[in-house]
Amino acid sequence: MSAWVFDLGNSRLKCAPLDQDGRLGEVLAFAHDGRALQAGWERALPTRIDAAYVASVAAPTLRVALLDALASRCSRIGLASTQRRWDDLRIAYAAPERLGVDRFLAMLAAHARGGAWLVAGVGTALTLDLVDADGRHHGGRIAPSPALMREALHGRAAQLPPTGGRYREFADDTGDALASGCLGAALALVDRSREVAAQLCGGPVPVLLHGGGADALLPYLDQAVPAPALVLEGLACWARVERTS
Structure with missing residues (x-):
């Protein structure tokens, strides 16, 4: 078939x-x-x-x-739709239909890999979800992605370019300062989430990185695992059950 x-x-x-x-x-x-x-x-x-x-x-x-x-x-x-529970994966949301199906499927794929993961999706938004080794979802965060931050700034202040520049710890021109600030804000959120994840899971939790904007963050996140097709991986897991039902 x-x-x-x-x-x-x-x-x-x-x-x-x-x-x-x-x-x-x-x-x-x-x-x-x-x-x-x-x-x-x-x-x-x-x-x-x-x-x-x-x-x-x-x-x-x-x-x-x-x-x-x-x-x-x-x-x-x-x-596909978000489910409160799928095999061992247990969603933290009291109203699971309010959790985007892309996040649900990304967590399903992460759990299928084994172990605990901090799942980071970088698209229009930056989403973070913690799934422990037993499949418990501890909840997540949603923030603007670096690209959306740039677009929003440009929308309010047209003199600020929506793209360009490169990441530097302390930039000496506006383009680099914008790239560094928006990317740095995303990196700081991931790092903070990773610190808390380690406390909740009793040890370091690797980052599983996916989405169209993931490549921009990847060089700055130690031991992050790229998974560009993570949502499709989760959808494949979902389909295996659907095909036999």
């Missing part, structure tokens, strides 16, 4: 086929503008798919456009 997984985020659609063992194949990514999917993206898919598994945090119109495109070639479509 052919199966694919689809992760529709706020700026990109990522998808990948699953092999017979439920492992991810080659990941494809298509940028979008938040209003419409990239023209012709579906030509990268096979003409027929037995099952498609979808996770979306994008606007409803984009989600509907994706589902409509898949309906013409898929025999079965499953839409």
Whole structure:
């Protein structure tokens, strides 16, 4: 049976086929503008798919456009949603539907790797979630990503450029100061979260880093583990259960 997984985020659609063992194949990514999917993206898919598994945090119109495109070639479509408990993973939110499905799936993938993890997603927002080795979610944080910080500053003060500059501990020009301040704020939040995670878990907790903006943080986070397809990994875990239900 052919199966694919689809992760529709706020700026990109990522998808990948699953092999017979439920492992991810080659990941494809298509940028979008938040209003419409990239023209012709579906030509990268096979003409027929037995099952498609979808996770979306994008606007409803984009989600509907994706589902409509898949309906013409898929025999079965499953839409992932956040669950209070999934196998050993236990979500801290009293109202689990308020936790984004991308965070839920990233934690599902992290727990499947074994051990405790501080899961850091860097996209439009910077999200942090602590999952211990037993699968208990201790909760998380949400903040603007460095890119969003830059955009917000530029929106309020047009003379401040929205991109450019490089990270320096103490910058001597505005571009570098902006890059250093916004990236430094994100790094400080991760470091603070990692300190508290170590206290709660009784030892160091590695950072599992994913999202379109992860590469900017990676060089400055000791022993962080890059996982660019983490949400798709979690969706593959979710699909393995759905395929047998």
